[in-house]
Amino acid sequence: MTLEQIRVFITVAQLGSIAAAAETLHKTQSALSIALKRLQDELNIELFHRQQYRLSLTVAGAKLLRHCEYLVKQQNHVLDIAKHLANGIESKIDVIYETVCHDEAIFSAISKAHQRFPLTEFYLSSENNLRSIKRLIDGEGDIAISPWMDQFNELADFETLPFSRFKIIIAAHKKQFPKNEPLPKSVTELEYLPLLMPQSLIFQLDLERLLGFVSPLQIRTNDLWAQKAMLMNGGGWGCIPSHLIEHELKTGELLELKLEEISYDAYVETRIIKLLNHSLGIAGKEMWQTLASKAANFNLNSE
Structure with missing residues (x-):
């Protein structure tokens, strides 16, 4: 069985006659008849009924046609991919x-x-x-x-x-602090709260040095979404990109802390x-x- 035989089978099935298929494929009728006979002999099934001047598919031929059409489509897909790669386009x-x-x-x-x-x-x-x-x-x-x-x-x-670029701020949940009282202005006022930090960085950055503070209480998360979740649960305080908590800052659920040890905006x-x-x-x-x-x-x- 060859792809050429399969293409002949599909074209004859679509047009309903060997003569029309021969004209479309630019081949002789005898060449198409031979190709169909060899395909039927190899598969050991009849693909067509002869009804006067038009060929119609047998039940087996109709079922096989769908698979043959898919096979030809896959061949065209392979050719497209090969052309794609030959033109220097990555796979x-x-x-x-x-x-x-x-x-x-x-x-x-x-x-x-x-x-x-x-x-x-x-x-x-x-x-x-x-x-x-x-x-x-x-x-x-x-x-x-x-x-x-x-x-x-x-x-x-x-x-x-x-x-x-994004801004890094220090934030904590509002429930960490008494109502109607000033927010902490120094890291020393936060010693009783866990500092939320990454578990590790592939490239070592001394966040504690950047903060100017070594907290005895720490909770380390492996991503920023977990850190945000800990903030939302009142699990501590820490540095976090402001755009990740923009909504919570607007609603007042999370509070930005302005600490005197950090006198500049960190971007x-x-x-x-x-x-x-x-x-x-x-x-x-x-x-x-x-x-x-x-x-x-x-x-x-x-x-």
Whole structure:
């Protein structure tokens, strides 16, 4: 059984005659008759009834037709993929983003790229505690979106573009403090509450040093959503990106604490990142450029 025989079978079934199929396929009627006979002999079934001048499918032929049409469609799909790859378009792109960098622009860029390159598989995964950069270094990703520090340049040679930024604030639940009394103004007033911190960071950052305070009470979470949940349950206080608790701040359920030890607003820059020696294919480059347009808007708005 060959794909050519299957195509002959499908065309004859669709047109109802060998003569019409021969004209469509630009072959002789005898060549098509031989192809059909060989197919029927190999399958040991009759595919057609002869009714005057038109061929009609047998029950077995009708059932087989559906499978043959699917097989030909799959062959065309394989040919499309081969052409796709031959033109330098990747079969797969891995995009990794830190959950704190959640941004509609990321999902929009993937949707746009997939519409242009539907045969490329896009793998989108989220990470915490800067694991996206670690995975990039380990060759497990093509593009990452992550908070950025200049110290990361010591880990590998990166190509980066500023993507956005977010503000880090210190927050706690309102039920932690008596009503109608001033909020704490110093970290020493918070010694009785657990400090909510990440369990670990792939790249060691001394958060306690940045806070200027070592708390004897600590609860460590493995992601920011767990940290937010602990805040919402009155489980302690800690640093958290303000956009993750924007609604809770507006309703007054969570309170921003202004501590005298931290006299400045803390902003964290996020970047689009790839390894400098890692070449993106056509689809990856287009996605990078789409994300870069977001970066360009960010730069304009930051000036």
